[in-house]
Amino acid sequence: MAREITVTVNGTPHTLEVENRLLLVHLIREKINLTGTHIGCDTSNCGACTILLNGKSVKSCTILAVQANGKEIQTVEGLAAPGEMHPLQEGFKENHGLHCGFCTPGMLMRSVELLEDNPNPTEEEIRWGISGNLCRCTGYNNIVKAIQWASAKMRGEETPSTEPEFVS
């Protein structure tokens, strides 16, 4: 069973014929060929597939492509023009918020909504806010720091130092 749907991905409308059972993440990765959105599990636990659907962060492995019909999708590729960076992308780079980069697109997309809802979150709020996204590499310290850094930048405030802090 297939049907025609129209989705707008990063501002560009796409009309495609899709199988009813096609997952949104596969639509994005394999039909629209945007492979920045990743797949890390089959139980909706890891968040590697997180995108924005009409501005809300969702796990795109948990939604059917047909449910996105008529909706706006934003993926990591749409965060900034190629070669440019959204403050969150910059924050992750400056604060070493990524190692292998596999969880990163999902973390970034989740953080976009987190900062929209709460432009000045505490560490605790950030930790709860990203608790639906798993990272196996970073130990989360620097992801928290990256989001704090981006939130300062987005509020137009001075950004905290990005030098690593050591006890001595």
Added chain:
Amino acid sequence: MIKCKTSKAISGMGHSMKRKEDARFLQGKGNYVDDIKLPGMLHMDIVRSPYAYAKIKSIDTSAALAIPGVIAVVTGKDLEQYNLHWMPTLMSDTQMVLPTDTVMYQAQEVAAVIATDRYTARDGKEAVVVEYEPMKPLMNAKKALDADAPVLRTDKEGKTDNHIWHWEAGDKEATEKVFNEAEVVVSQDMYIPRIHVVSIETCGCVADYSKVNNHLTMYMTTQAPHAIRTVIALVAGHVGLTEEKIRVISPDIGGGFGGKVPVYPGYVIAIAVSFLTGAPIKWIEDRTENLQADSFARDYHINVEMAGTKEGKILATRFKVLADHGYTDASANPSKFPTGLFSIGTGSYNYNTAYMEADAVYTNKPPGGVAYRCSFRVTEAVHAIERITDRFAFEVGIDPADLRMQNFIKKEDFPWKSPTGWEYDSGDYHAGLKLAMKTVDYWKLREEQKEKKAQGKLMGIGISTFTEIVGAGPSKDFDILGIKMFDSAEIRVHPTGKAIARFGTKSQGQGHETTYAQIIAEELGIPAENIQIEEGDTDTAPYGLGTYASRSTPTAGAAAAMAARKLRAKAKKIAAYLLEVSEDDLEWEPGKFFVKGAPEKVKTIQEIVFASYTNHPQGMEAGFEATHYYDPPNLTFPSGAYICVVDIDPETIEIKVRRFVAIDDCGNIINPMIVQGQVHGGLTQGIAPAMYEELIYDDAGNILNGTLMDYLVPTAIESPSWETGHTVTPSPHHPIGAKGVGESPTVGAPPAIANAIVDALSHLGVRHLDIPITPYKVWKVLQELKG
């Protein structure tokens, strides 16, 4: 606190240079295996066994083949025609690619379905009908050697039991003597459970065989592309796939931690099918398959004993291990080391007598014995020694910090010969623990603990002061399938003074594109910014054994420095020629040679490189390239002092890590930001097995938590805010004095956490708890103690 010899513009060692690889990952332009799409590519899915031990009576593929889009179903019988149904493991055991008659663990590969897209492949998988005759599985390693245990490996001629190997180290008799005469002996049984790396990217490949060129390009999630190429040639050489016809490409890897070292059946089936059909075959396992079937880590049953004096002097240790390897030994150890580097377990303490023995057995669990951010059984060994040290301290009534200080090997005693034969290169254990104690304000915490105890509150402080062993390894002892464990670097500097360097290792997030560039920048003075690093393509990179066991910096990092030094020697000759002075008159400063006493007479490295292509001395080889294969003279021995503070809610038994301070000594530091990142990540992979993760099987062989729903990977909530610091004791034998750091925190954290929790409960009679220490486990023990 780290002194840099180079300017920030050059960014040699010691600079927290931002990572060069980040831009592509942040903009969704990484290139992971599942992102690869080739024309005519088919998809593969795998039918897996619901039983842990069963005879296969029949496989009916007709319904699957009737589905439009299903191209083929491959079974063990099909592979048998080409003698591809079994393959060697890295430990020279054998493993089924696909079974012809018996399955040996739940989730084992039984057949492969090839289809035009992944959904159809999954439909085909559901439609394959397999008839099994289940048998009673052997799930308990402790019963594997019983007379009535089924002999699992009947495929091995003459095998009459489930024993795999026996291993020993140290001096048995001398140890017995010390134990017999010792004033104090403590003994502890412990189980280090089976766990799984759960890199967020699972494993997979695209096998692309061209019938026209008789050539295979294999894109795969591997930490060791060259070794894999050799293994493929060994397995498939007889059907015409010889090593020059194989190119292994390891693209961006979404985390490895050791789980991407082994050769899994899926890879081999994909190659076989591509070979037979001529079409590119993509196989990407899903998370559940990854958790249930890919190599596990740990699964060691240990008895550890310590003998000492009433005054707290450690005199000897004794270890006895039962290793559960599942149905085949598919560890990724150096060949001569069936227990990996477990013999590091004598620890950071000054005593001369120890004995260790281990036996490995087969069970009906998935094969393995690979890393979980520590390949070579160092984690198991360190857990044992650090737990028993605490037990001993408790027994003799000395504070565990004091007892450690009293027994540490002293700074001036290095190089130090361990009772099991290792030569520790360097260390300053006292300094590390002192810094950790100062940071947490240790004695004040002990005061607080006393007060809390009086109020009925539960608080504990746990220490772990570990010695690691990494950088495998010296070629006289270390090989995998006969290939020596050196590693390599090749540097090419272009005429305009910018460079590309290639390596036999493969980053899975460690940041090699940045740190290797920094090492070369340190040696040559070419800005790290202008040095491009490439890994993971066997056609272009020099041969190397890959990235695992924290070996990349100790081996390939050293190779980079040595290759760069060859180039600097050449640069000196060219500079002398250009400046018309003798080499002895020249002095080096990062990025330039100048004449002693006449600093205005100078040639920059860029000018020198340009001259090597345009105006090199007659008789000298033109160009500016060097390769080095580095064979380490010894391993490196990083160390650490970790302190963990926990609070336990006496009502709910919720265990909260209040503080965790990690002081690491990994020798000289290439990039402090990246080292810290490695430590953070390793600590979270330390709290994971200490408090959350364990693969659990029932007696019928079912895995009870084989999905991410119930295998508990820590989120940002469970993971505390880590505090880290360093002492720096360079490795004396390493070209840049570095030691490696990736696995240290995973090795050192679990005993610190376990010691803290036991410390919080010791006045209630608790002496030991096996990891993972869950609230339920603690509650049960407390109920039992109350009677």
